[in-house]
Amino acid sequence: MKQSKQKRKQDLVETIENNPFITDEALAKRFSVSVQTIRLDRSELGIPELRTRIKQVAETNHDDVKALTNEEIIGEIIDLQLDETAISILDIHEDQVFTRSGIARGHHLFAQANSLAVAIINDEFAVTGRANVRFMRQVQAGERVVAKASVTKKSDDWPVITVNSYVDQALVFKGEFVMSRG
Amino acid sequence: MKQSKQKRKQDLVETIENNPFITDEALAKRFSVSVQTIRLDRSELGIPELRTRIKQVAETNHDDVKALTNEEIIGEIIDLQLDETAISILDIHEDQVFTRSGIARGHHLFAQANSLAVAIINDEFAVTGRANVRFMRQVQAGERVVAKASVTKKSDDWPVITVNSYVDQALVFKGEFVMSRG
DNA sequence: CTTTTCTTATGACTAGCTGCTAATCGTAGT
């Protein structure tokens, strides 16, 4: 069935969206137009060719370079006394755990604690110098991690922050962060 | 470096397994043999061509709810000998640094090293038990961090992995990870 | 009836293969 160019383009986008594995030839048959017309439409719509599309689908879930959340702070700070204590919460999401075991990847707990340690120091250029961490118990997806930080050694050069993270009442993470002023 | 056919075939399987997006030409270069040899090896091993491989990857995680082969890794692993050594690279992006100082937030370096430590252990349920890390030098946006991991203590219960990360030749991160098998 | 837009056709080119045949290399056995 022949349709208007507008309509065909709309349908084309939809069709490809829910079946990225379709070739131009198949599309041509489906819309009763020539392959060339499909190519024209695709180029006008900025839709890449089949192989590129497949690759994109493959990459979205295979891509190794998975970044951590791009927020300045991992977790939500709910209490903060500068240079004293701080508390943050982090809800462990489905994609922060190992798909096989369902256990939260360690670096997320580290990131939460590290963020908190940085936040507690009243300095614009505070960075972590050293850290000593321990994962006490595995955390599952859906659990809420509460991190409690306190400055255990006040020093302008090397303040030390201790972070304890809990799920309910259970200690899941212990960390000691030695900071440095940038 | 030339190797025996057996060894090459083994390496070929591994290489393709953790990077299905590699062409025969690239493989030929990597193993210092001709493209024809790679094709021969592939056909003997029953490994399909690039496009088919990509399609398989795309398909398995298109209709798949629970992907098992999902390697959640921060950074790109460029070399891996299970239970021995591993190397990964991570390009520090604009939004992985503190907006004020431009210094990479520590947990990204930790995440890279932690991922590598998990990957090196030949176990589906390996998790980090303890870690001792040190940030030697600040890393700026745009810099490429190369993490080198090696198993320093082989143990079924508590293997220890040492990770050293470099920017150019400079050591920027040192970490010791004590793993536990889930 | 023109003009413009749309559609289709054509030819030349590409990557990354397959499948086949033929030649060469190095090593080992007799």
Add this chain to the structure above:
DNA sequence: ACTACGATTAGCAGCTAGTCATAAGAAAAG
């Protein structure tokens, strides 16, 4: 030394699913 053998390399036709550029024909709009 000769030969046999496995491993390697080379070359070529053909394939898919495209690319780009150009041109010509059809349909719609002015």
